Amino acid sequence: MNGKKILAWFAVAIGSLYFLLPLVATFEFSMRMRRGEYSFDAYRSVFADIQFRETFSYSILMALLTILVGMLLIVPTAYWVRLRLPQIRPIVEFITLLPLVIPAIVIVFGYLRLYNSSSFLPLTGSDRGTDILLVFAFMTLSLPYMYRSVDTSMRAIDVRTLTEAAESLGASWTTIMFRCIFPNVISGVLSGAFIAFAIVIGEFTMPSLLNRPAFGPYLQLIGANRAYEPPALAMIAFAMTWASMGLINLASRLQKVSRARV
Amino acid sequence: MAQAQGTLNRKMIVDWLGIVPFMLFAVLFLILPTLYLVTGAFFNPAGELTLQNFRDLAQPQIAAAYWISIKISFASALGGLLIGFFLAWAITMGGLPGWIRSFVLTFSGVASNFAGVPLAFAFLATLGRTGLLTWLLAEFFGFNIYGHGFNLLSFFGLTLVYMYFQIPLMVLIITPALDGLKKEWNEAASILGATTTQYWTMVVLPILWPSLMGTFLLLFANSFGAIATAYALAGPAINIVPIQLYAQIRGDVLHNPNLGYAVALGMVVITGISNFLYIWLRMRAERWQK
Numbered sequence: 001m002n003g004k005k006i007l008a009w010f011a012v013a014i015g016s017l018y019f020l021l022p023l024v025a026t027f028e029f030s031m032r033m034r035r036g037e038y039s040f041d042a043y044r045s046v047f048a049d050i051q052f053r054e055t056f057s058y059s060i061l062m063a064l065l066t067i068l069v070g071m072l073l074i075v076p077t078a079y080w081v082r083l084r085l086p087q088i089r090p091i092v093e094f095i096t097l098l099p100l101v102i103p104a105i106v107i108v109f110g111y112l113r114l115y116n117s118s119s120f121l122p123l124t125g126s127d128r129g130t131d132i133l134l135v136f137a138f139m140t141l142s143l144p145y146m147y148r149s150v151d152t153s154m155r156a157i158d159v160r161t162l163t164e165a166a167e168s169l170g171a172s173w174t175t176i177m178f179r180c181i182f183p184n185v186i187s188g189v190l191s192g193a194f195i196a197f198a199i200v201i202g203e204f205t206m207p208s209l210l211n212r213p214a215f216g217p218y219l220q221l222i223g224a225n226r227a228y229e230p231p232a233l234a235m236i237a238f239a240m241t242w243a244s245m246g247l248i249n250l251a252s253r254l255q256k257v258s259r260a261r262v
Numbered sequence: 263m264a265q266a267q268g269t270l271n272r273k274m275i276v277d278w279l280g281i282v283p284f285m286l287f288a289v290l291f292l293i294l295p296t297l298y299l300v301t302g303a304f305f306n307p308a309g310e311l312t313l314q315n316f317r318d319l320a321q322p323q324i325a326a327a328y329w330i331s332i333k334i335s336f337a338s339a340l341g342g343l344l345i346g347f348f349l350a351w352a353i354t355m356g357g358l359p360g361w362i363r364s365f366v367l368t369f370s371g372v373a374s375n376f377a378g379v380p381l382a383f384a385f386l387a388t389l390g391r392t393g394l395l396t397w398l399l400a401e402f403f404g405f406n407i408y409g410h411g412f413n414l415l416s417f418f419g420l421t422l423v424y425m426y427f428q429i430p431l432m433v434l435i436i437t438p439a440l441d442g443l444k445k446e447w448n449e450a451a452s453i454l455g456a457t458t459t460q461y462w463t464m465v466v467l468p469i470l471w472p473s474l475m476g477t478f479l480l481l482f483a484n485s486f487g488a489i490a491t492a493y494a495l496a497g498p499a500i501n502i503v504p505i506q507l508y509a510q511i512r513g514d515v516l517h518n519p520n521l522g523y524a525v526a527l528g529m530v531v532i533t534g535i536s537n538f539l540y541i542w543l544r545m546r547a548e549r550w551q552k
Binding site for chain 2 (some may be wrong): 005014018070092100107110114197199203216234
């Protein structure tokens with residue numbers, strides 16, 4: 001029994017060493033900018049960089065659009081499949097898993113060939129068009145996670161009864177969707193949104209190949225040209241990932257609380 | 263009667279209309295782009311049907327890229343599997359305080375999503391030529407890792423980096439499976455006189471092997487498609503499949519667009535097979551978790 005406990009502590013110790021050392025080293029490296037003493041100069045330099053602000057806000061905007069359009073597509077679809085088309089469920093689930101099967105770089109390769117300026121839908125012909133394509137690209141990336149979290153929280157509510165109750169009170173489809181279904185699956189929508197945010201914000205491959213000024217390609221560029229800013233940016237990225245995960249936990253706790261109240 | 267038929271049909275049409283936006287999205291942004299590459303792989307630049315592109319995948323540069331990618335994915339998946347299992351075992355059955363379990367699980371959620379370019383930065387700051395660990399080892403143990411052939415851009419280096427997101431993913435997937443092992447099974451085994459080793463090899467492993475195999479395949483596919491970390495570490499200098507494909511998309515380095523499609527198809531086949539086996543194995547594994 002005692003040997004087991006020692007072994008377990010050993011596992012945690014090795015794990016902590018492997019996982020915390022790179023974080024400590026990154027933090028230490030990011031403080032080395034001023035010769036001879038530790039300082040936050042690298043962070044100051046990052047935040048003062050106009051390109052940082054531009055690419056970061058561009059990526060945040062893209063992430064928000066991805067979440068907005070994605071949820072407007074996914075929530076009604078998941079609802080409809082549960083209510084009216086249970087027979088098509090396996091196909092829809094299969095499609096939502098496809099982005100895990102097809103690597104992002106292959107998907108974007110297809111876009112570049114299919115939507116180039118001489119095609120039937122020349123999205124890559126203009127910046128605005130490429131932005132739209134990028135939002136759809138990000139939607140495919142986060143589709144497995146968004147769909148699963150929405151569908152899981154929809155499983156917990158009785159979609160049919162809710163719909164019938166709303167219908168018999170004379171509610172229109174938009175009322176049912178936005179005042180009845182959305183509020184009931186809000187925890188799933190939120191956790192899906194935060195996962196999507198964490199995935200999209202630093203994504204490199206897709207914006208880089210589509211030539212859009214997003215945060216991921218900016219990170220890569222800085223990594224190739226600067227010494228102390230990259231670890232500072234890595235710390236910022238780690239903090240953001242941590243925040244997204246914390247918010248997901250909060251959202252799922254919200255679900256438990258609301259379930260308990262029922 | 264005829265009218266009832268009419269309403270029935272209209273209801274069916276409305277039913278199917280509801281799924282149209284999603285299907286349109288899937289066709290336009292997932293299925294058509296992939297199909298375009300898949301069909302392109304079977305043609306030559308002149309537009310004739312051919313299998314030559316697949317024969318050309320065997321040329322040294324491409325074959326080497328596939329081989330290195332497979333090796334790195336295999337090693338990082340296996341390492342992630344073993345170490346992740348060890349960690350998951352420690353937090354579920356090791357008798358550790360509860361806060362360690364929740365800390366490890368939360369941290370795993372973060373670290374499994376901490377990939378891409380920032381992960382490369384973190385490891386450069388740790389094990390790069392001027393990294394903290396490199397310096398500590400040289401200063402206090404007189405051991406210069408770069409003098410002994412270590413390189414972050416090597417097979418071993420990349421495997422070490424990839425395990426940073428592979429291990430946590432394993433922990434997240436396998437912890438519920440370990441929680442699902444019923445206490446009664448252990449008690450039943452020990453009442454029947456089984457040793458701990460027998461319990462593990464004859465009860466636990468047969469129950470867990472679909473989960474273990476499945477997770478291994480998921481981790482394999484996960485690192486096979488990863489590009490950003492390697493690209494940020496090495497630029498185009500390291501010859502793995504996604505980076506080769508990246509260079510091909512950027513500038514047709516293979517001088518044959520259709521060969522590029524074949525490289526892409528090869529990636530989809532490899533990640534596809536591992537993912538489908540994973541899903542199939544997970545369905546088998548779930549039988550024991552009810």
